[in-house]
Amino acid sequence: MSDYKKLVELLKKEVTPALGCTEPVAVALAAANAVQAVGGQPDEIYVKVSTNIYKNAMAVGIPGIDRVGTDVAAALGAMTGQADKGLEVLDNAGGEGTGKALELVDSGKVHVELLDRTGVYVDCQVDTDKGRGRCVVEDGHTNIVLVEANGEILRRGEKLDKQSASEELNKWLKERKISEILDMVKDIPYDEIEFLLEGRDMNLNIANMGLKDKIGMGIGYTTGKLMEKGIMSNDWTGYAAALTAAGADVRMAGIKMPVMSSAGSGNHGLTAILPVVAVAEKNGIDDQRLARALALSHLITVYVKSYTGKLSPLCGCAVAAGIGASSAIAFMLGAGNGQIEGAIKNVVANVTGLICDGGKVGCALKLSTAAYAAVQSAILAMEGSIVPGDNGIVHSSVERTIQNLGKISYPGMMETDSVILNVMLENNAAR
Numbered sequence: 001m002s003d004y005k006k007l008v009e010l011l012k013k014e015v016t017p018a019l020g021c022t023e024p025v026a027v028a029l030a031a032a033n034a035v036q037a038v039g040g041q042p043d044e045i046y047v048k049v050s051t052n053i054y055k056n057a058m059a060v061g062i063p064g065i066d067r068v069g070t071d072v073a074a075a076l077g078a079m080t081g082q083a084d085k086g087l088e089v090l091d092n093a094g095g096e097g098t099g100k101a102l103e104l105v106d107s108g109k110v111h112v113e114l115l116d117r118t119g120v121y122v123d124c125q126v127d128t129d130k131g132r133g134r135c136v137v138e139d140g141h142t143n144i145v146l147v148e149a150n151g152e153i154l155r156r157g158e159k160l161d162k163q164s165a166s167e168e169l170n171k172w173l174k175e176r177k178i179s180e181i182l183d184m185v186k187d188i189p190y191d192e193i194e195f196l197l198e199g200r201d202m203n204l205n206i207a208n209m210g211l212k213d214k215i216g217m218g219i220g221y222t223t224g225k226l227m228e229k230g231i232m233s234n235d236w237t238g239y240a241a242a243l244t245a246a247g248a249d250v251r252m253a254g255i256k257m258p259v260m261s262s263a264g265s266g267n268h269g270l271t272a273i274l275p276v277v278a279v280a281e282k283n284g285i286d287d288q289r290l291a292r293a294l295a296l297s298h299l300i301t302v303y304v305k306s307y308t309g310k311l312s313p314l315c316g317c318a319v320a321a322g323i324g325a326s327s328a329i330a331f332m333l334g335a336g337n338g339q340i341e342g343a344i345k346n347v348v349a350n351v352t353g354l355i356c357d358g359g360k361v362g363c364a365l366k367l368s369t370a371a372y373a374a375v376q377s378a379i380l381a382m383e384g385s386i387v388p389g390d391n392g393i394v395h396s397s398v399e400r401t402i403q404n405l406g407k408i409s410y411p412g413m414m415e416t417d418s419v420i421l422n423v424m425l426e427n428n429a430a431r
Helices: 003-014 022-038 051-057 070-080 098-106 158-174 178-187 190-212 219-228 236-252 266-283 287-308 316-332 337-351 363-382 398-409 414-430
Strands: 042-049 110-114 121-128 131-138 144-149 152-156
Touching: 003 158, 003 178, 003 190, 003 287, 022 042, 022 051, 022 070, 022 121, 022 131, 022 144, 042 051, 042 070, 042 098, 051 070, 051 110, 051 414, 070 098, 070 110, 070 121, 158 287, 178 287, 178 316, 178 337, 190 219, 190 236, 190 266, 190 287, 219 236, 219 363, 236 266, 236 363, 266 287, 266 316, 266 363, 287 316, 287 398, 316 337, 316 363, 316 398, 337 363, 337 398
Parallel strands: 042 110
Antiparallel strands: 042 121, 121 131, 131 144, 144 152
């Protein structure tokens, strides 16, 4: 397989539609598969989750209803989930079965246990009138590693094999230099990456809704109104920030609309795509150049995530997707490899330290910041303003800079992540 074909294969695995925040979706997916394994009507649910899953599922909107929480996600997955639809498992949420799901939650029949482990992990057992089904999701939001019915193993690692193939591609990408990735992206035939424009259309659709109506916190909507009044500037950075925030407003509020994800996250997908699209619109960039830039944005996002981890104490939208978007913007505008690497260093110097304190409507602010930083960093780099290699965690080597970023995430911020979750739990208990 030629190298560019490996990139295309990786893009097809990492750029997929998602309905709702991917952490509660992972919980719902486990519950749906547990029920499918045994059949029958769910009576009681027991779900164990990692700290990262719990943190991101605690306060984020769930498509189709106005309730939040890991318990709600599990009940919806058990009652309405479509087990074979991956990140779109909750497509039926809000319809038939939703009322019964909420009855389970309100009657105390959904039990959530917080495990002392990080990363992506969900172990869901569902008791039905036909027995007990169990499903375990681990390492990836759709990576099902175990399915049981009444203690009998039905599947073990069936999807792990597919995940392993994906991990091999990720490992291969991680071993490349950024300049190699840039050169390979230039060689991909347009017809093999044209599908990425579906992500543009999907994410623009949700963003335009957020610009039109005040949904969630209304960051994108309000920014747009301030632009109309001349209080904020409708330039490249302003438009990118407004558009990206608007998409997050709608998604985090739980509106039932899909987004194109990147590296397993819908918000990463919004950040990897929309700032690039905003600059393309402002500059009349054609679809071929845009598709190639989007390919780079997703690939660099995946590359950075391979060092920082799938679920990180750092805001991945800023330090992974923001880096991807910035490199793509510079690439799309004709920057050389050195300038693109400079854009990456600028983002790292700017937004490293932006924490992840769970999925919620306030994420729109962080996505707005990430989009602004992505555009600003690219433009500055193209004008020769690049953070030098002796500044903080920035190294003269862009690869070493990203590796340093990974070290800041893990092990550097493991204790910070624990403190963040404890603060969130204390806030929740005090309400």
